[in-house]
Amino acid sequence: MARPRSRVLLAASLATVCALAVSACSSSTGDGGSAGDGKGTVEFWTMPYWIGQDDKVKALVEEFNASQNDVTVNLTQLEWKDGRDKIKQAIAAGKGPDVWLMNNGLELDYLKAGSLSPLDQVGYTKNDTDKFVDLAKVNEYEGKLYGTPLYFDVGVMVYRTDILKQYGFDKPPATWEELKSTAAAITTKSAASDNKVSGWQFKGMDDHVNGINSTWESFLCQAGGNLTSPDYTESTQNSEAGKTAMEYMKSFYTQKISPVGTSALNGFIDGKVAMFPFFQSVIANVEAGGAKTEGKWAVAPMPEGPKSGCSMVGGHSLVASSQGKDLKAAGKFMKWLASPERSVQYMDFKAIFPYDPAKVDPAVKAAYDKKVQGDPNWKPILEQLGRNTPDLLLQDRHGWATRWEEQKASVVAGVGGQVPVEEALKSIDNQVGKALSAEK
Structure with missing residues (x-):
């Protein structure tokens, strides 16, 4: 079967944007987006990743907006059937979101085009990323981490x-x-x-x-x-x-x-x-x-x-545009939505916690332990997790x-x-x- 024409055009459109304007595809804050002061509006596009409850993501965004005064997140919810393609088209046209949902492993077109900001440029420190389980390496590219995992499958x-x-x-x-x-x-x-x-x-x-x-x-x-x-x-x-x-x-x-x-x-x-x-x-x-x-x-x-x-291995991550108006504001939202506190909530739809439980806050670890101990199915799931490496993804x-x-x-x-x-x-x-x- 030939490669679907729609996907060929989408991949080509990203490449064309980069060829015409190299600076527009740079992952450097100097040539691309602004580090900013961590205050402003963030456009977030996502599919409803909370399985079985499409309204949950909207509720989380509203919770974030109410929790502080520096960053306002505008949510655009897309459908699974064409959401990824809509994001890719918007990014290629220079009208895409600041933060969006992507499969763990990330897509090579975005990485090669320089469309994504590495996590260290949106405010993640080594202490932050060291808390992830080893499978987080699926989001590495040329020595840098570009996606913060919400959960693994x-x-x-x-x-x-x-x-x-x-x-x-x-x-x-x-x-x-x-x-x-x-x-x-x-x-x-x-x-x-x-x-x-x-x-x-x-x-x-x-x-x-x-x-x-x-x-x-x-x-x-x-x-x-x-x-x-x-x-x-x-x-x-x-x-x-x-x-x-x-x-x-x-x-x-x-x-x-x-x-x-x-x-x-x-x-x-x-x-x-x-x-x-x-x-x-x-x-x-x-x-x-x-x-x-x-x-x-x-x-x-x-x-x-x-x-x-x-x-x-599957699951989803958050990524940020290298062209964002305020990378620090995008990072604040990403760190909140993909935090250990939120990730432990995602276990309610059997999403795998992306952090090493021994490295998170004791209160979060207690919540994690309670969920694992309360459901015998977590034991085989975690056994399977331990069998897998980043290689296949x-x-x-x-x-x-x-x-x-x-x-x-x-x-x-x-x-x-x-x-x-x-x-x-x-x-x-x-x-x-x-x-x-x-x-x-």
Whole structure:
């Protein structure tokens, strides 16, 4: 699949702005925005990242505005379906926000264009950034940190405790082999009892096709694979690890264990899917199932593959424009919204705390400890967190737009059996390789 024309134009527009006016893309406060006096108005554009409660972000901005008199934040809430593109278009046109929401790992177009201000220029000190967990390195570029994480996501496994128990399993599968045998037993036995339940569904092989990206990259990682070469110049998915991961995923469909198209989340809530993988923040959606799911599910770390039990890392960060009128004012808001005090609140929708709990204020640590101790699902989530490194997300930054579009087509086709596995992997490497060459 060719790279979507809209994304090509958006990436090109950023590059054009930089080519025409180098100073407009500089990350230096001398050539770009003003450090300022920390007083003024900040334009904040975001998608509603508080899962399940879109009004929460607005309430937080209002709380910040009421808490002090130096900075006023104007909020523009965008939709997930096109919010990122609207921000990119506005930045390229020189009319963008001062602070905005971006995926952890950040986007290379912004970084190469000098559109983002490093955190040390908006008021962050080494003492501030040393409090982050090691995964915060996903927001580094050329030795500087450019995004302050609000929270992290990691890929985990969600399973129905009631269904597993019904079919004779008292614990979740811990390896690829156990996952497949457990899922197969549930699918087969339930079909024989005329109450068919799919033992497993890969998120993304359903009505949420974009989810195949995080799913695929988790399983590729577990097989020992990488997205790119160490210098980010070559796409490396057509490897033995890539073939191992895709053949394993494909076997669930060729052996009729999993059904292509069935919604992993909705099927899980309705008791028709026993297990599926996704970011742990999907818990908020599972809990919204009410009586259908209450007391009937749990979280486990990802089943370990041939090489490891790693998974995809996600989540969101705040970034500041290098062209902001007052970088210190932007920094004051960023430090407040992404502070340990606010981040511990984000744990209510199962967002992972981005700070080392041992390095934050005792009152915040007490709140963190209370949330972790009050919910047994935090133990496997934090175990999964400890299995992951920044590497996969730093690779994903390169050729990201092309990769995520191509994987949606090629991984689904390869796993679903529409094309041979090696052909699917070659297609990914071919398309992503072109994008990586263009980055040089």
